[in-house]
Amino acid sequence: MTAQQRPARRSTLLQSVVLVSLGWLGLVVLGAAVAPLLAPSGPLITDPPRALLPPGPGGILGTDFLGRSVGARLVWGGRVTLTMGTLALSLAVGLGLPIGLAAGSLAGWADGVLMRFVDALLAFPSLLLAMAVLAVLGTGVEAVAIAVGLAAAPAYARVVRSVSLEVRAQPYIEAARAVGCSHLRIAVRHILANAAPSLIAFACAQLGWVLIMAAALNFLGLGAPPGTPEWGMMLAEGRGYLRYAPWASVFPGLALTLTVLAANLAANAWQDAVEGV
Amino acid sequence: MLARYFVRRLLAAVSVLWLAVTLAFVALQLTPGDPAQALLAASGATPEEIAQRRAHLGLDDPALIQYLRYVLDLARGDLGQSWLQGRPVGQMIREQLPPTLALAIAAAGVGATLGLILGVVAAVHRSTWIDTMATTVAVVGLATPTYWSGLLAILLFSLALHWLPSAGEGDLRHLILPASVLGFALSGSVARVVRARVAQVLRAPFILVAEAKGLPPRHVLMSHVLRASLGPALAVLALQFGFLLSGAVVTESVFARRGLGTLTVQAILWRDLPVVRGIMVVAALAFVLTSLAADLARGWLDPRLREGPA
Numbered sequence: 001m002t003a004q005q006r007p008a009r010r011s012t013l014l015q016s017v018v019l020v021s022l023g024w025l026g027l028v029v030l031g032a033a034v035a036p037l038l039a040p041s042g043p044l045i046t047d048p049p050r051a052l053l054p055p056g057p058g059g060i061l062g063t064d065f066l067g068r069s070v071g072a073r074l075v076w077g078g079r080v081t082l083t084m085g086t087l088a089l090s091l092a093v094g095l096g097l098p099i100g101l102a103a104g105s106l107a108g109w110a111d112g113v114l115m116r117f118v119d120a121l122l123a124f125p126s127l128l129l130a131m132a133v134l135a136v137l138g139t140g141v142e143a144v145a146i147a148v149g150l151a152a153a154p155a156y157a158r159v160v161r162s163v164s165l166e167v168r169a170q171p172y173i174e175a176a177r178a179v180g181c182s183h184l185r186i187a188v189r190h191i192l193a194n195a196a197p198s199l200i201a202f203a204c205a206q207l208g209w210v211l212i213m214a215a216a217l218n219f220l221g222l223g224a225p226p227g228t229p230e231w232g233m234m235l236a237e238g239r240g241y242l243r244y245a246p247w248a249s250v251f252p253g254l255a256l257t258l259t260v261l262a263a264n265l266a267a268n269a270w271q272d273a274v275e276g277v
Numbered sequence: 278m279l280a281r282y283f284v285r286r287l288l289a290a291v292s293v294l295w296l297a298v299t300l301a302f303v304a305l306q307l308t309p310g311d312p313a314q315a316l317l318a319a320s321g322a323t324p325e326e327i328a329q330r331r332a333h334l335g336l337d338d339p340a341l342i343q344y345l346r347y348v349l350d351l352a353r354g355d356l357g358q359s360w361l362q363g364r365p366v367g368q369m370i371r372e373q374l375p376p377t378l379a380l381a382i383a384a385a386g387v388g389a390t391l392g393l394i395l396g397v398v399a400a401v402h403r404s405t406w407i408d409t410m411a412t413t414v415a416v417v418g419l420a421t422p423t424y425w426s427g428l429l430a431i432l433l434f435s436l437a438l439h440w441l442p443s444a445g446e447g448d449l450r451h452l453i454l455p456a457s458v459l460g461f462a463l464s465g466s467v468a469r470v471v472r473a474r475v476a477q478v479l480r481a482p483f484i485l486v487a488e489a490k491g492l493p494p495r496h497v498l499m500s501h502v503l504r505a506s507l508g509p510a511l512a513v514l515a516l517q518f519g520f521l522l523s524g525a526v527v528t529e530s531v532f533a534r535r536g537l538g539t540l541t542v543q544a545i546l547w548r549d550l551p552v553v554r555g556i557m558v559v560a561a562l563a564f565v566l567t568s569l570a571a572d573l574a575r576g577w578l579d580p581r582l583r584e585g586p587a
Contacts, residue, residue: 013409116292116293116296117296117300119293119296120293120294120296120297120299120300120561121297121300122519123293123294123297123560123561123564123565124297124519124557124560124561124564125518125519125520125522125523125560125564126519126520126523127522127523127524127526127527128519128522128523128526128541128556128557128560129557131526131541131542131545131553132301132304132553132554132557134545135308135544135545135548135550135553136304136305136307136308136550138548139545139546208420212422215422215424216422216424216527219424219527219530220526220527220530220542221542221546222542222545222546232424235424235425235428236424238428239428239531242428242431242432242436243436246432249425249428250428250429250432253422253424253425253428253429254425256422256425257420257421257422257425260420260421260422261416261417261420264416264419264420265416268416
């Protein structure tokens with residue numbers, strides 16, 4: 001293999017990886033969207049005589065300890081898990097973006113004050129921070145989304161700030177200032193517009209992390225009430241029957257891991273494209 | 278120069294810690310509900326007894342007085358009292374700390390070793406199938422939640438092969454599965470940083486000089502490339518401290534281990550907020566100390582850092 005051939009082969013490999021990732025993400029979203037069509041009887045129907053059945057013709061992915069279809073719970077659970085992830089990510093971006101942008105485009109003492117607060121929040125392990133928010137809010141699906149969003153916001157603010165600072169150092173920002181643009185106009189029309197590609201990449205990478213955190217809180221029993229079709233909760237409920245029905249916990253975990261992996265790979269590819277690698 | 282670098286780092290650490298401690302206090306103040314009432318109402322206490330308890334817990338004082346008392350207590354190492362058990366929070370944390378610490382340290386060892394190996398191998402064999410393989414392992418490690426990989430590990434090593442116990446704590450054999458699962462999750466981020474750094478160092482002029490001197494490649498790799506790459510690896514490990522602690526909480530739950538994770542989950546379910554706050558404060562203190570130590574170690578390893586802006 002010569003040196004010239006390598007990059008080309010590598011990039012075709014990467015392209016197919018990205019395509020597969022996007023395909024999987026699309027499939028998961030589609031599955032969640034048409035869950036009522038795929039599993040019309042819903043995720044909650046119990047059928048004790050058919051409990052712990054292995055995957056096969058009867059139920060495509062087997063049944064759990066109450067005889068509920070793992071496949072049906074997986075597609076309905078995708079709705080809960082994805083909704084939680086999307087809400088949490090929106091909250092993280094909604095809080096982190098303005099704070100980071102203000103710090104990065106104002107710089108100076110405003111940057112110092114804002115970042116001290118962000119650093120103080122980053123001193124708490126993120127899962128513990130989310131758990132502390134749950135201690136204040138109480139448990140539940142919405143509370144988990146808020147807690148994870150709040151816990152993810154400081155890291156997003158930090159990234160927005162550092163990207164904004166980089167853009168701010170460019171000559172065209174000085175030019176914008178010279179022609180008399182206001183702080184707000186420079187921040188939004190110039191810094192944010194130019195930082196956007198990197199910020200989208202990071203938000204995409206954070207989606208995977210947010211999904212892991214939200215499902216973790218449900219797994220720990222701090223979120224959704226027992227019985228909720230949600231991937232983390234399915235893992236927690238399947239754990240007790242690991243010996244008899246491993247499929248009840250293997251499939252939700254696989255769905256979650258593949259989704260996180262796909263989001264991370266898509267984010268990496270996007271980031272590489274932004275940097276022109 | 279070194280002393281000034283240390284002092285600057287120390288001041289930043291103290292200010293971050295103070296803010297974190299204050300935020301933890303404010304969060305508790307914002308929480309609705311009356312702890313004295315919650316504690317005593319169930320036992321059928323009279324309003325007088327509840328009022329007495331409030332006074333005893335110092336809940337009638339102005340917020341500023343409560344804050345000063347809290348900070349002074351913290352400075353003396355007193356984390357307050359559990360609302361539920363009436364025991365000192367510090368004592369409760371000390372009891373649960375050893376198993377969590379053992380898990381975190383073992384996992385950090387596994388993660389650092391695995392991450393270093395994956396990163397160096399990937400960088401040395403850059404753009405070959407070895408790089409692709411090593412990077413794939415790292416990427417999968419980053420994406421796999423420990424509460425799933427942990428269950429898979431139990432399925433394989435405990436239920437199918439009967440090699441290792443699936444739950445509880447005790448001897449070292451109980452530590453192998455949880456530490457490997459958490460270490461694998463950690464290795465991804467270490468490998469990513471090490472790979473980028475080693476690839477960069479391999480192109481540096483001093484490596485060319487070392488090779489031109491006729492040093493054997495193994496020697497160049499071990500004493501020149503590795504030393505220059507250790508700093509970033511240390512920094513990423515310190516940054517991952519929070520991840521390690523978060524991961525330990527979940528991993529403990531998967532493997533039914535005693536520890537801080539169980540204590541935290543219980544405290545949240547019972548809304549025993551002083552315990553939650555105590556754990557947050559200890560975690561923040563540990564994080565600040567770890568990153569301070571990593572900064573100092575890097576300053577010592579890499580003289581260029583001592584001069585840059587804070």
